[in-house]
Amino acid sequence: MQLEIRPDPAEVGRARRWVRSRLAGWGAGDDEPVAETLVLLVSELVTNAVVHTGRPAVLRLSLPGAAADLGDAAATATVRLEVADTSTRAPVPRCVGGDATGGRGLALVDCLADRWGWSSDDAGKSIWCELDRCDAAGEGAAVAYGGGRSAYEDLAYEAV
Secondary structure: OEEEEOOOOOHHHHHHHHHHHHHHHHOOOOOOHHHHHHHHHHHHHHHHHHHHHOOOEEEEEEOOOOHHHHHHHHHHOEEEEEEEEOOOOOOEEEOOOOOOOOOOHHHHHHHHOOEEEEEEEOOEEEEEEEEEOOOOOOHHHHHHOOOOOOOOOOOEEEOO
């Protein structure tokens, strides 16, 4: 499923609401860790697309079947989020100071997602991330909450 994003900062809130509604239909409650984390990841990736490109983007969400249909498999299903834009510029690492009000978006993605990456094509690029839905917190979430060290500590990324 996908949502067209206009190059307007108000679209970030609309994207969060859209993802929450899709997750609710999938059977993930707002307070479930995968839902809270996914909404934060949507905020970061859509904000990057809107702010750094100034162009329309597409938000794609892949949920592995309905949770009710998956039974026990839903507890370990992988959710995939992708934001595609028409900029061909690669994500660029940035170092930001402690007082900076931005510049930490992809560093957060690195900490919170179980996997993430980006690819380019003739039309632009896509930045994607995946979350494994399970009872135990993933390694990425542990890093974000002080339980480990990310390879990208002290760096921030700008997706342009």
